[in-house]
Amino acid sequence: MGEVEQGIGADELQLATRNHGMPLEALRYDLTPAGLHYVLIHYDVPDAQPAWRLEVGGAVRSPLLLSLEDLRSRPRTTIPVTLECAGNGRALLEPRPISQPWLLEAVGTAEWTGTSLAGVLEEAGPTGGAVEVLFTGADRGIEGGEEQDYARSLPLAEALRPEVLLAYEMNGAPLPPQHGFPLRLVVPGWYGMAHVKWLRTLTVLTEPFEGYQQARGYRVRTEPDEPGEPVTRVLPRSLMIPPGIPDFMTRIRYVESGRVVLHGRAWSGLGAVTKVEVSWDGGWGWHEATLEAAVGAFAWRGWRFEWDAPQGEFELLCRATDESGAVQPLHPRWNVGGYRNNAVQRVRVVAR
């Protein structure tokens, strides 16, 4: 699992007890059951408003005001999507960026049902100078000294991708409050910050959005005062179900020596996963796992590897490669905000 070098502080603990990851044994499910999917809430889960409507405005010819019934009566699509927080792996960086202290569990896969964002935008009719669509949610708070509603934009071309959804169901049920009831954005392939929850307004913009969550948060920087690169698509990652049984406190795993079937999942927002490999000698020797079919074009795929475990103590590693050629690094690439750390998983195992 790697080590956390400095103690976690009070602010980080407050975030860690509110937000939650997916216990890694839940990698066994193709679709993550309700309550096991990761959740990251910037401010508070807002109280649902009976008078809720989605406002579609800005640089459009026909502003729209849509009820949930209006949205449900539009063409309906269901897509399984693997969603991962851009801060997954943050607590394994040294020095550790101070924010939600994820280890490796900020992930989940759900079937999202909704209507195409492109369909709604086409009906509203962006005007000539449109460059982005801004998505504003109902959760309000203070971050970086700015009072704000959580808001993020997408370039118009991304917003018009056919698989981008205005989603009102998760795994066949209305969205749970913590996943964005009544409506959220789903942007397959992008990290979680793009999938704005508790959506209230879509605003077509003629200039790029410069709000906190776009221009200051979710940027990859090596120095605090540089503009940095925006966080966008999910880098490849593979995780295994920790084998055997755990020690309660250390989470070190105990297995019987001999045949140990390792099972995990791998995904990437850059393209299909083409290879998963396992190592038990610190990453010198890599052994290719058998890949299973992907749960969907934008969802994880399973993998299996039969490990003939000698007696002893091991650190099991796994890494994914995707069709873009991207491969998980052995060691993290540090950045100020602690984003996109897709370094290989390390699982401590004692074979008895």
Next chain:
Amino acid sequence: MGEVEQGIGADELQLATRNHGMPLEALRYDLTPAGLHYVLIHYDVPDAQPAWRLEVGGAVRSPLLLSLEDLRSRPRTTIPVTLECAGNGRALLEPRPISQPWLLEAVGTAEWTGTSLAGVLEEAGPTGGAVEVLFTGADRGIEGGEEQDYARSLPLAEALRPEVLLAYEMNGAPLPPQHGFPLRLVVPGWYGMAHVKWLRTLTVLTEPFEGYQQARGYRVRTEPDEPGEPVTRVLPRSLMIPPGIPDFMTRIRYVESGRVVLHGRAWSGLGAVTKVEVSWDGGWGWHEATLEAAVGAFAWRGWRFEWDAPQGEFELLCRATDESGAVQPLHPRWNVGGYRNNAVQRVRVVAR
């Protein structure tokens, strides 16, 4: 919220990212929606076994082997129950006992549906010397150096209380995996450790159970080597929905000065909550809140208080009193395992 004095270590963080509390704004719901209810898993969420049966044995005249269908065809009861982890508040103790580092959010209320444990026990027919019933779950791990399935017992008289359930539904749906699918015990009024999940066997005992989770875990001790008192019923607690909006990192709350409606919940396993009070001067002056009807005999009750907030910085406190006369203390009572810390909640608020 109080302060965490020493940094949280790697082992505690691994537990904090697996287990999760209820974000306190979810106190607004009478019944906690799926995925917002707290979860504490000692080892792993076990994989559900299609051949699962509940074995009822030990000191009984008629051992039973019951399928889920057998259990569902027995008399059915639904009870709303407020469930709280015995370790809630642990991370606010100094020095901090090392285990799951809860602040105050390890709670939730659900409607549990199942069949009476007493009915099943009566059918099995405990023999003359029976003193306890042992409940063994399917989650296996190592704790305190012992390899074990999670197991806890109840005195026979507690096990025969009519409201103790073998529960197969939570809020009207089959149990989610992390809440004990296919079957768990529900012991209204007791802390969470008694509500054994993933139940496999009920064993009627003629001697008290001395396993790890009974004789070593879940004991209130002031010295590590004393036997200590068993943790049993939930002490009174009140929590408020943090008012206004939060700062992302510090979770300090910002409200407009003037009328601020505070809303919260209070519960106790010792008897009905009879009073909730609010303070904003460090616990010198207490102001009585208006109580709402309880959600059930074993579930929390709402409370409201209209605070006329002057401009300034405050620490809001609330405390509950129950019909046994128990009242929440201003400061924690430390113990080795960090159990039953029901000291008052403290919420930092800036009124602008």
